[in-house]
Amino acid sequence: MKKQTSLDPDNIAALQKQFFHSLTLGTGRTMLLMKAYPAVDFSKELIAAATKNLANDPQCEGSRADYLFRLIKRSKQKDLIANVVLQKLKARKRGVNDLSQLCDLAVLLYKDGIVRAKEVLIQRFEKSFHADFDACGEFQVLQLEGLQGLFRMAEHIGKLPPDERENWENRWLVENFQEENKSLNVFSELSEAAKNNPFIQNYLELIGDSKPLTSSPRIKMSPYTVNEVEEIIHNQRPRAFFNHARIQKMTVAEIEQVARNFLETRDDAKKFKYLRFFYATEFPFSYAPLLKIARGKIDFQTRAVQNAVLALSNLNGADIRALALKKFTTVRIPWVYLQLLVSNYQPGDVDMLLEIMGRSKNADELHLFASELIAIYEANPGTDCKAPLELMYHNMNCALHRRELVELLFENGVLSDEILPELAYDSEDRIRKFYRYVQRDRARLKATIMSDNLRSSPK
Secondary structure, three states: OOOOOOOOHHHHHHHHHHHHHHHHHOOOHHHHHHHHOOOOOOHHHHHHHHHOOOOOOHHHHOOOHHHHHHHHHHOOOHHHHHHHHHHHHOOOOOOHHHHHHHHHHHHHHHHOOOOHHHHHHHHHHHHHHOOOOOOOOHHHHHHHHOHHHHHHHHHHHHOOOHHHHHHHOOHHHHHHHHHHOOOOOHHHHHHHHHOOOHHHHHHHHHHHOOOOOOOOOOOOOOOOOHHHHHHHHHOOOOOOOOOHHHHHOOOHHHHHHHHHHHHHOOOHHHHHHHHHHOOOOOOOOOOHHHHHHHOOOOOOOOOHHHHHHHHHOOOOOHHHHHHHHHHHHHOOOOHHHHHHHOOOOOOOHHHHHHHHHOOOOOHHHHHOOHHHHHHHHHHOOOHHHHHHHHHHHOOOOOHHHHHHHHHHHHHOOOOOOOOHHHHOOOOOHHHHHHHHHHHHHHHHHHHHHHHHHHHHOOO
8 A cells, every 4th residue: 555645634634534434344444554654543433433333234244343453453542442442331322233342342452451341341231131221241241251251141130020031031142152162061050050049040940941052954955846836925925935946956847837827826916926936047938027027116015026127137138138228227226127137238338337336325325236236247257347346345334245246356357456455454254264365376376387487497
């Protein structure tokens, strides 16, 4: 990363803005900026990201505490940031994902030598049982205190009235703790402690009533029968869900029978469900009925148009492409219709996609295009994926999709030297692992080239 020659207030403000943008996305440019500009104070931005989980979907992505802590450790304002984090953890009401991240940071701060972080975390966990505080800290207390933390949690839960106690049933947490501490017999330890503590006994009875977690046996994937497909279509659920692998194992005759059933039904709700089936396999007859539905008005309740578009994504046709082009010009954010390009993409479409993506006013709108854009370039590999995928990379705060798009950039040979170093410090662990894979791959390639050159050089 090239350093600026001077650091006047305008340059510093620009760097801080760039840093916070990267923090919001979760990319590794943050670390590169801190290394390149050690004199710039990024503490305000780090505090904002530490006290609010900025991920697109925190439930799926989880806490960004590890990512943030690496940056906090490097900051000259580490103590200031730590004080604010611990102060915020004491708050009564915060979003569950924000609280979880703050608790994770408290654990990391304690392990890094800030002793009072443990006391703050435990006090905040114990306040989880007060009516005016949101619950947090179960997992983190186990991390800090081990078996004693488990006893602490069990006692607090066991003191609750029976009807409230049921909301704290967390056998999965105990089983995870057992898995991580194989030298202990965790349930025996709880049983022993319960002999002298009626509250722990209450807790033991609570988790004893729940079924232990067991891994499901691996079931051999068998094809659907036509009758099984019909059962899914005719059940009371408003939407149908099919296993693509099972559909792909069906015979041509069976798939054609499902298609005939689709054509014969007069029940729109069932007809729209059938469309999900044909997302996994090509519709075997004329696609005109699918196209008619796809041309209709979007209804997010029935998902008729969306399902029809998914079914059409397997098919190539001038009229399918024409529908896509029409929607691209009449709908501001036409993400629903991008799937129509999966089988109908043409050279030069990259400029159209960039224009469509450029209409997005925020990261949430841009994120709507992610799955569809990835599907398009998985089906249509080539170097023209570079600009759209890089636009998504630099402006979308979803680490799960970011992993897919950087892998696509690499597979198509267009992963830039600007992006690659950032992957080493990304918020997503799998992206950091992917970085290491790319480095090993490049090292192997370099060694092969050197070896070939040596063999071909004159003796």
